[in-house]
Amino acid sequence: MTATTAAPYEVSQRARSTRRRPVRHRAAGPLFVAPFLVLFVLLFLAPLAYAAYLSLFQHRLIGGTTFVGLDNYVTAVSDPLLIRGVLRVATFLVIQVPVMLLLALLFALALDSGLLRLARVVRLGIFVPYAVPSVVAALMWGYLYGPDYGPFAQLSKAFGLAMPRFLTDGWMLGSLANIVTWEWVGYNMIILYVALRAIPHDLYEAAAMDGAGAWRIAWSVKLPALRPALLLTMVFSVIGSFQLFNEPNLLQRIAPDVIDSAYTANLYAYSLAFTSQQVNYAAAVSFLLGIVIVIVSYALLLTANRRRSS
């Protein structure tokens, strides 16, 4: 629809809405939202409520189900395995997220600068890992990390160099961080890149007239404008980090002595439910994990907002 035809239509719409809106139109809003709401309730709220309900019981192989109130939560807050898992993903978060977002930011700025050759190919190249399912990515990296016949091992052997043992205790968190970074840099880059494209060009022109160079524009115009987008990617990354599951779950097959069933908090909840058959306790652990995520995300938003207002 072109602007010329759209404008009168809009006017007439507005004129009509000042009068009494027909019932059919009033129902349009809720109708459009309805499919989302139905799915939201069925696939999100209902399971959540069911998990909350489950977490108040205890089921034993012998003796059946009993109501235990908040006992599962009491056990969970002092469960060393859960605490260890949460601390581990917190460590992971503090190291991996800044590295990943910095890389995403650099790529986004480089693409936006227009100075890059083959920008479309580069953009696609960085984004493609995100299109690879994380299961496939973890399998692929697991092969690359292989201590005996993995390509890195072969290469370092050929050059007579000592190679880090990627799948040992000391390296595992770094190896996982590398996989996650590889997977998600492109996704974050796209968000930041889109935000960059949305900055009005007048600002650049004004800055240029004031004598700012490319670096200065990036630092003083682009970065402040990117702040909301950066915050968004940060919150997503925090949530993602605490939910770390696929990568450790798959690498567990090749490094069972390093990654145990409680390596990350999410993996712990899964193992409780499916290998220990402690579904109720798993529900409580999941809820606590959810609360941790809410608190950390909220703290992040709060500090960011406070800094902005100050």
Added chain:
Amino acid sequence: MPESFANPFPVSRRTLLTTAGAVSLTAALAACGDSGDTGDTSPAAAPVSQADIDKAMSTPTELTFWTWVPDIDQEVALFQKKYPAIKVNVVNAGQGVQHYTKLRTALQAGTGAPDVVQIEFQAIPTFTITDSLLDLRPYGASALKDMFVESTWAQVSGSNGEVWAIPQDTGPMGMLYRQDIFDRYGIEVPKTWDEFAAAARKLHTAAPDIYLTNLASNEAAAWHGLLWQAGAKPYATVNKSDISINVNDATSKKLAAYWGGLAKEGVIGVEPDFTDPWFSALNRGKYATWLTAAWGPSFLAGAAKSTAGKWRAAPLPQWDASTTSSGNWGGSTSAVTKTTKNPIAAAQFAQFLNTDPESSKLFTTLQFFFPATKALLADPGFASQAPAFYGGQQVNTVFAGIGTTISPSFQWPPFLDRAVTDWTETVGKSLAGKADTVVALDEWQTRLTTYAKSQGFTVKGQ
């Protein structure tokens, strides 16, 4: 993870996509066609009469069968040919943990569970503890006892003589070895574990890139098989709520000191099995033996094609040279769920599939399963096969012989998944990390005891 407890044939599996919804729908429809004993939840001790069976087998019925076995439709077709009224829907619900998780969920939901289900021997107690399996005695299963190898039948029998499932294939443990490597380094086929340890040291000293064997640090199933051979009784269920856990008794400690010692010395490998590096290692001759089960020969022939002709089979080395014994690793059964609306048809199907001469034979020629029935083990067409991969050796005969040396008194715990995970995180970890495996056994024992108590069991034997 107990993934490799699953039937170790990760070859192209036919995936039959049937949604859980469709399954429950067919189950509900099938219920309408049933005229006999609906609503009977407790297994009747009284046998079902032949008239009832005949009636059920000629009444149009649909059965749902969950299995991961590739191409099993061909065996199923034989059943349907004999009983045209019964339609069997074959569903591949995954393998290993995935399969059991789905089954447990469907059983708990009370809807969507299959009538007949593929289940491994070691998983049977995990499902009888939750009262999920139908006792097949009233349907004529007791009469099948003599068709099967004693230790195999013991695996499907309950403590009160119940028959929980019909065996399909088994895995007596033996040793596959590289004749060429043995010849090159002057190693005799070890008859005892002492000889085996000496050979491990000798080989690794002579060729630092080669290990006599790999004891996978993630393979609780192999450990259980070796425990079984050594005569350990790690688990015993006295009655439903009383169990004894003895995974760190004297026999287990002997095993831990032996294998932990060899791992610490660095003369054996401790690589996780069924992984890319492990397949690669077998192909490149990093390991001179594979301590495996009777399904191992055909599996290896597919997995390590480049080493064709170099392998041979022998029984496991022995602890006591004067007797021979072995353990079992793997193999599975067909069980009937208690939620089935058609117990007669389901039980008949489970029995037919695994005991009908044509059907059971097909498992050995189509899926290359190692059979559970005495008839097939003695069948010349099976026993005298001489695959070129093993230099023309009659490997089936070797393993059939081993099968008769397995003790029938080994029991599995009612929480196998947990036992496996805890093994990997204690004993397996100690092997991989060259730590003290005997200490790890105690940790395993403590973990299992704590878990069992938290699940309401009375734990004895400590």
